[in-house]
Amino acid sequence: MPERVTVDLTLNGANRTFEVAPGRRLLDLLREDAGLTGTKEGCGAGECGACVVLLDGAPVTSCLVLAASADGHEVVTVEGLQRSSSLHPFQEALVAHGGVQCGFCTPGLAVTGAAALARGPSDADERARLLAGNLCRCTGYLKVLEALERTPSEEADHASP
């Protein structure tokens, strides 16, 4: 029986402590230990972006992050993007522009898109580059990119956690 490791982190603004196996992935800590099932597992190999969360404000594939490595850091999941009862502006834009179909990739896309907006204004090429790690098999990406382009920028400042 391997030893347990302690992981103290700020999760969606709250201080939380978990005791996990040394090989625990951040993805499993979030879904199974914290009960935050918004974050999805797609490929499990860092290729699809369904499991993207913000680690210290930067988007990362949580399937490749050791939970132990998140100790002392700040994590924001899709559940932490919204403020009170309203969705994040990029999530609103995804809905308005039809950027959501089956929904499996949506949490990862929402998190990466929110991080892209927090980075500031960018051109179409840069927006496509920043979202290229989030695979979507339904929308064909155009509506997603349109949503990112049309998200009101003055509200996007809230994207940074």
Next chain:
Amino acid sequence: MDVPVQQVIRPTTVAEALAVLAAQPDARPIAGGTDLMVQLRDGRRRVSCLVDLGNLGLAGIRQLDDGVEIGAATKMDSIAADGGVRRHFPALAAAAGTVGAWPIQCRATLGGNLVNASPAADTAPALLVAGAWLTVVSTAGTRRLGVEEFFVGPARSALMPGELLVSVFLPLTRIPLGCRLVERFVKTGPRREQAISVVSLAGRAVVRADGGLEAVRLALGSVAPTPVRARRVEAVVTGRRPDAVARREAVQALGHDIAPIDDVRATASYRRIAAAVLLDRFLQEASRA
């Protein structure tokens, strides 16, 4: 699912990390984990103990008088965005910006890309043309080695058990008056982002006012057991204007500098053709300077 490891150690100083690595030869350092976590998950690598390098203060980019020093734990995203790297080593900035996609670049580190020692490592050709030096430490002391000595074979580096790569130094080139530096990184793959390169090429040259190339360095990835310098090509084009004749000779020489194989991503013959195209394009761009 958890990855199959028995222990994670999280040292807070380099000395502490080195002591752990010296005491436990089977311990494996982990930084961004973007390669290692996949290898552990797939059972391609078995490790009982991981040493997390995230708290050693090894991330950061420093502009020095004679070059740029990049900490081994610096993220690709930071390298791609850094003003000094973009100005003096644009091939490295471009290469860092093509490692996986953005969420990978926010996690993957320069040291990890090198230590993983893949022939396809995107930053390797850029560091080869920059003439980078690596600083490696262990409980026995510190040593510096040229990046060319570092790559020994597929997934094999010159790093010895107990050693840790801590930083990468890129020396500045003095550009003579009237000349300018051209540096590029390009890679081919099935998709622009999130693709392991089928062939990658970094080129660096000082272009004289008359269009002649000096101090030419060329390096390629995914065309040999390690990332390689194309020394025969360098010899052919150095001191010349890259006109059609020079470019044809360069492409012929390239055939002797590389030794690609057939694998799941491409055939050897496709790689030879693609490498020649990337080389020709770089030389044409340098001539348009």
